[in-house]
Amino acid sequence: MGVGIEVTNLNAWYGTNHTLQDINLNIPANQVTALIGPSGCGKSTFVRCLNRMHETNPIARVTGTVRIGDLDIYNDTTPVEIRRRVGMVFQRPNPFPTMSIYDNVSAGLKLNGYSNRRSLDEVVEKSLKNSALWDEVKDDLKKKSGASLSGGQQQRLCIARALAVDPEVLLMDEPASALDPVSTSKIEDLIFQLKSQYTIVIVTHNMQQAARVAEKTGFFLNGRMVEFDSTHKIFTNPSDKRTEDYITGRFG
Amino acid sequence: MQSEFKLRATFRGLVDKAATILAVLSTVLVILPLVAIFIYLIFKGASSLNLDFFIKNPVPVGETGGGMANAIVGSVTLLALASLIGVPIGIGGGVYLAEFGRGTKLANAVRFTADVLNGVPSIVMGLAAYALIVVPQHHFSAFAGGIALGIMMIPTICRTTEEMLLMVPHAVREAALGLGVPNWRAVLSITIKTASPGIITGCMLAFARVAGETAPLIFTALGNDFWSTSLNEPIAALPLQIYVYAISPYDDWHRLAWAGALVLIVLIVLAVSLVRFVTSRGVLKGAS
Numbered sequence: 220m221g222v223g224i225e226v227t228n229l230n231a232w233y234g235t236n237h238t239l240q241d242i243n244l245n246i247p248a249n250q251v252t253a254l255i256g257p258s259g260c261g262k263s264t265f266v267r268c269l270n271r272m273h274e275t276n277p278i279a280r281v282t283g284t285v286r287i288g289d290l291d292i293y294n295d296t297t298p299v300e301i302r303r304r305v306g307m308v309f310q311r312p313n314p315f316p317t318m319s320i321y322d323n324v325s326a327g328l329k330l331n332g333y334s335n336r337r338s339l340d341e342v343v344e345k346s347l348k349n350s351a352l353w354d355e356v357k358d359d360l361k362k363k364s365g366a367s368l369s370g371g372q373q374q375r376l377c378i379a380r381a382l383a384v385d386p387e388v389l390l391m392d393e394p395a396s397a398l399d400p401v402s403t404s405k406i407e408d409l410i411f412q413l414k415s416q417y418t419i420v421i422v423t424h425n426m427q428q429a430a431r432v433a434e435k436t437g438f439f440l441n442g443r444m445v446e447f448d449s450t451h452k453i454f455t456n457p458s459d460k461r462t463e464d465y466i467t468g469r470f471g
Numbered sequence: 472m473q474s475e476f477k478l479r480a481t482f483r484g485l486v487d488k489a490a491t492i493l494a495v496l497s498t499v500l501v502i503l504p505l506v507a508i509f510i511y512l513i514f515k516g517a518s519s520l521n522l523d524f525f526i527k528n529p530v531p532v533g534e535t536g537g538g539m540a541n542a543i544v545g546s547v548t549l550l551a552l553a554s555l556i557g558v559p560i561g562i563g564g565g566v567y568l569a570e571f572g573r574g575t576k577l578a579n580a581v582r583f584t585a586d587v588l589n590g591v592p593s594i595v596m597g598l599a600a601y602a603l604i605v606v607p608q609h610h611f612s613a614f615a616g617g618i619a620l621g622i623m624m625i626p627t628i629c630r631t632t633e634e635m636l637l638m639v640p641h642a643v644r645e646a647a648l649g650l651g652v653p654n655w656r657a658v659l660s661i662t663i664k665t666a667s668p669g670i671i672t673g674c675m676l677a678f679a680r681v682a683g684e685t686a687p688l689i690f691t692a693l694g695n696d697f698w699s700t701s702l703n704e705p706i707a708a709l710p711l712q713i714y715v716y717a718i719s720p721y722d723d724w725h726r727l728a729w730a731g732a733l734v735l736i737v738l739i740v741l742a743v744s745l746v747r748f749v750t751s752r753g754v755l756k757g758a759s
Binding site: 277299301303306377 | 574652
């Protein structure tokens with residue numbers, strides 16, 4: 220089951236560049252929350268703060284609190300621990316090129332020392348079914364490399380890989396921006412199915428995509444969150460002038 | 472207008488042809504020396520190759536027959552010892568440079584030292600091993616030779632390992648970290664694994680380079696006309712034997728030197744092919 224995310228006074232820096240300023244936000248459990256905004260507005264940085272990937276960059280710094288479920292992720296736990304509970308799907312599909320499809324999906328478990336073969340088989344099958352890839356790859360699980368799949372399939376493989384470690388939250392950083400329309404709609408269908416089990420946060424450049432998949436939408440601009448509300452409200456009757464300008468295409 | 476367009480198209484076609492021909496010529500020039508050396512070695516050495524060459528030790532001048540069994544075994548011993556030293560240290564250093572020490576002063580110092588070490592003439596490496604190992608021990612040994620060769624392997628392996636690890640896309644590392652894999656585990660099981668074909672090539676380059684080295688062995692392994700597999704005693708090696716035989720005034724020995732050179736090259740090619748074969752098995756369809 221998914222859990223809610225509570226962000227209080229979050230600030231983030233890259234070197235001296237203050238990329239996120241005083242973000243306060245409550246992301247509801249088991250819903251899809253979309254983050255929109257022009258390039259460089261801080262939305263990617265924001266999701267990377269939710270699983271502490273931000274700090275893998277040596278010049279990066281964060282202050283503020285992020286609670287995922289009842290866990291304060293910056294004080295109660297380690298980055299490694301939190302990343303097992305908060306899965307991430309990146310902009311470009313990034314399967315492990317030397318690994319088979321099976322090994323890609325089971326990588327998260329295997330690399331954490333989990334090796335019961337029979338339950339690994341089950342997890343791999345379940346994850347691939349959940350990511351709607353099972354029927355396309357079930358005959359080549361151990362024969363084909365993850366890199367041999369098409370772009371859209373690779374991205375669904377990456378989703379399966381993230382699901383296999385059984386996270387509570389799934390972060391998606393523009394998961395469909397490198398994909399063709401057919402693959403994109405498959406990913407969107409998938410997001411729709413997955414939200415019953417996970418809390419999903421999706422960064423997107425594509426406003427129609429946000430409108431299609433998300434219950435809630437947040438609009439980011441220049442490192443601040445301008446507006447956060449139900450997707451319907453944001454796209455039909457935004458309270459802030461800047462949000463309206465952005466969604467009507469006046470800038471960005 | 473139309474004709475000018477046609478003229479340009481023809482010109483481009485010609486340039487394309489010329490470039491292709493140049494590329495093919497360069498390829499031929501790259502392959503030619505190796506092929507020429509190999510053919511010449513077969514021409515000069517193959518006739519002296521027989522079973523005796525592989526199973527007998529050298530005989531004194533004047534006696535016919537004899538072989539280089541001791542030198543073949545000696546070379547294999549020395550190279551195994553050198554690889555045992557050079558491969559782990561080289562790879563370890565490369566992993567440090569690329570993954571853990573990036574940007575630190577120590578890493579810059581290591582990188583600089585490796586580059587300098589790479590440029591040190593092999594005879595100097597032999598002298599160093601002589602001064603540091605042979606002199607205190609008061610005798611030449613296979614051990615000293617293996618260390619000299621092993622140290623020569625380190626910089627090549629270290630720097631190729633670093634380069635290959637840096638070529639692994641950032642996205643692949645992020646994918647591993649994003650799954651909640653600890654950094655050391657991600658480096659070990661993902662980054663190094665992804666870079667392994669390149670790292671293996673680096674090891675093979677270093678191996679092939681020291682396999683033919685004579686100079687560092689002159690003051691260390693010394694050479695041995697008799698059968699010896701002890702690491703603590705002087706040991707024969709193919710390059711040393713070739714050197715001694717080639718500068719001798721005897722026709723018999725010259726022929727054996729040619730045969731030895733042929734065997735040395737074939738052994739290197741075999742070793743490299745074997746490693747490539749073993750490591751290419753299990754590579755999956757579509758893996759890059």
